[in-house]
Amino acid sequence: MIAALSSGAVETGxxxxxxxxxxxxxxxxxxxxYHWFVHAxxxxxxxxxxxxxxxxxxxxxxxxxGALLIA
Numbered sequence: 001m002i003a004a005l006s007s008g009a010v011e012t013g014x015x016x017x018x019x020x021x022x023x024x025x026x027x028x029x030x031x032x033x034y035h036w037f038v039h040a041x042x043x044x045x046x047x048x049x050x051x052x053x054x055x056x057x058x059x060x061x062x063x064x065x066g067a068l069l070i071a
Contacts, residue, residue: 025057
């Protein structure tokens with residue numbers, strides 16, 4: 001069981017989790033952007049919400065990638 005948790009397997013698993021999180025962030029961002037702009041009563045607030053979503057997603061994914069690259 002310990003051999004299955006070798007460094008290479010764990011690192012590969014963490015990269016899989018990172019790319020899954022990236023794909024989820026992109027898919028949810030597209031769905032939210034569509035919803036916000038199609039049903040928007042205020043386009044400026046929709047653009048602001050999208051900008052905040054992109055900034056927070058970029059910050060969190062960058063931190064996650066940085067942690068993977070450092071380790």
